[in-house]
Amino acid sequence: MRTSNAGIKRNRRARGLPVVRAEVRLLPETDAKLDAARQASGQLSLSLYLERLVAAVEAEHGSLPVLSPTLDGLEVTTTAA
Secondary structure: OOOOOHHHHHHHOOOOOOOOOOOOOOOHHHHHHHHHHHHHOOOOOHHHHHHHHHHHHHHHHOOOOEEOOOOOOOOEEOOOO
16 A cells, blocks of 8 residues: 655654664555554554554553464563563
8 A cells, every 4th residue: 555655754764773674474454454553643654653553562561562472372471671
């Protein structure tokens, strides 16, 4: 899905920060959920949305959850930050 958010992307990168390119494979349903959430958040770029999502989870729980390595469940192990 292509959208016009060039201004956000252009203004997004602070000087001096490295650009890390990551390839991820998502289910179409997951991609659609992320796209809808970032659009509802004010046309954010995916990278900015994910950074803010990580910050929100860390603020609420102290750290990111450690998930089970198996794909059959969503077991979460909490760890101290």
